[in-house]
Amino acid sequence: MPARKKAAPAKATRDREATEQRFIEAAARVIARDGAAGLGVNAIAAEAGADKKLIYRYFGGLDGLLEAMGANTAVWIGDALSASKGDYGQRMGAVFAAYAGNLRGDPVLQKLLAWELAGPSDTLRRIDAARSKAMYAVMPKLRGDEKPPEGVDAPAVNAILLAALHYLTLRGATMGGFSGLSLKTEADWKRAMAAFDGLLARTYETD
Amino acid sequence: MPARKKAAPAKATRDREATEQRFIEAAARVIARDGAAGLGVNAIAAEAGADKKLIYRYFGGLDGLLEAMGANTAVWIGDALSASKGDYGQRMGAVFAAYAGNLRGDPVLQKLLAWELAGPSDTLRRIDAARSKAMYAVMPKLRGDEKPPEGVDAPAVNAILLAALHYLTLRGATMGGFSGLSLKTEADWKRAMAAFDGLLARTYETD
DNA sequence: GCCGTATGTCACCAACTAGTGACAAATGGA
DNA sequence: TCCATTTGTCACTAGTTGGTGACATACGGC
Structure with a gap:
């Protein structure tokens, strides 16, 4: 096997919107399971199966991600x-x-x-x-x-x-x-x- | 100045009961201030001005300390x-x-x-x-x-x-x-x- | 085809955590 | 006085956290 430094990355779909959605759903799952305690970029990234770096790149940090998650919670009344x-x-x-x-x-x-x-x-x-x-x-x-x-x-x-x-x-x-x-x-x-x-x-x- | 390795420790009163009480009161202060989040042996020991090691030695750990604190909370009714x-x-x-x-x-x-x-x-x-x-x-x-x-x-x-x-x-x-x-x-x-x-x-x- | 950019991955940092072993020093009994 | 026990202090490990820089790779416009 020649000089490919890393074995075989780049399995993901390379789709920003889909990845963002994965993060949002993962955040909701983590909150539903563990509550506010233990809520962090590491746990959410692991749950989403993506890299935490993307949380900072796409949402500007944990706050932005949670805000996006809250915005998706709209129904529930009426x-x-x-x-x-x-x-x-x-x-x-x-x-x-x-x-x-x-x-x-x-x-x-x-x-x-x-x-x-x-x-x-x-x-x-x-x-x-x-x-x-x-x-x-x-x-x-x-x-x-x-x-x-x-x-x-x-x-x-x-x-x-x-x-x-x-x-x-x-x-x-x-x-x-x-x-x-x-x-x-x-x-x-x-x-x-x-x-x-x-x-x-x-x-x-x-x- | 001779070979005294450390400068001048041993300022504390060397009184176990008093130290335990200091821990219990410190735990209550930390909870009152920060709540359950950020509650840990490091924070409590710092608040009490004592070493966290003593929490393990005297209370068996954080749980024992919190239990002792709860036992002290008796009044509040009647x-x-x-x-x-x-x-x-x-x-x-x-x-x-x-x-x-x-x-x-x-x-x-x-x-x-x-x-x-x-x-x-x-x-x-x-x-x-x-x-x-x-x-x-x-x-x-x-x-x-x-x-x-x-x-x-x-x-x-x-x-x-x-x-x-x-x-x-x-x-x-x-x-x-x-x-x-x-x-x-x-x-x-x-x-x-x-x-x-x-x-x-x-x-x-x-x- | 070529190349810039967006997307994803990894390695690393500093700071924090819980917990422990080794040690110094004060106390109290003999 | 000597010595064992207790009380307190410190240094250290191992693990986790939030956050970032460097890099590999795929995509889309030209």
């Missing part, structure tokens, strides 16, 4: 938009239920939410920005024309209920339950959401 | 035990309010709770064990003889409300708010807790 009817409480109940189901099936979003609670991070804040913007834009449409009953601080109440939803979802995924409430099976979640609906209905009921 | 009176809902309201205040002032506990959501960890589970045990033991005493109204799944409702409290506290500490609800100032929290009390009262009110 499903329950058409089916919502009834008074304010019923509509919000439908929204919360749909959102809870989506969140429970999206490990990447779960890890992102958990990461937010670990501490402030510029990277994370940029990833989150697009999502939050979409969320706030959709909210008025979800509400429709219905108004919450007087004497109820609806924004605060909704934030509290959404917070509970987030926390219970994360605890269910990591510890399988919280404060004596099991959150493993579908039946567990049915019970939890029933209590949730009761809470919501009693607060927003129109006397 | 303050609102005597003052609670009224029906079930009112008693629970007092408990939640006291708990929220304690949690908001305890950055170490906050980081521990956030860490739990990042993923399962044997270390963490052991740290948490003692705390949870104390919590569950106190609960019946907090309730007193009052019983929740029929038709309400009180354990589930309480778990939901406690989940919301945890999540809002963590979001307030890291991002300063959640879902449009600001959680920075005392006034912000007063508003949040007012909505919280409303939620609780409407659910546990005896018709």
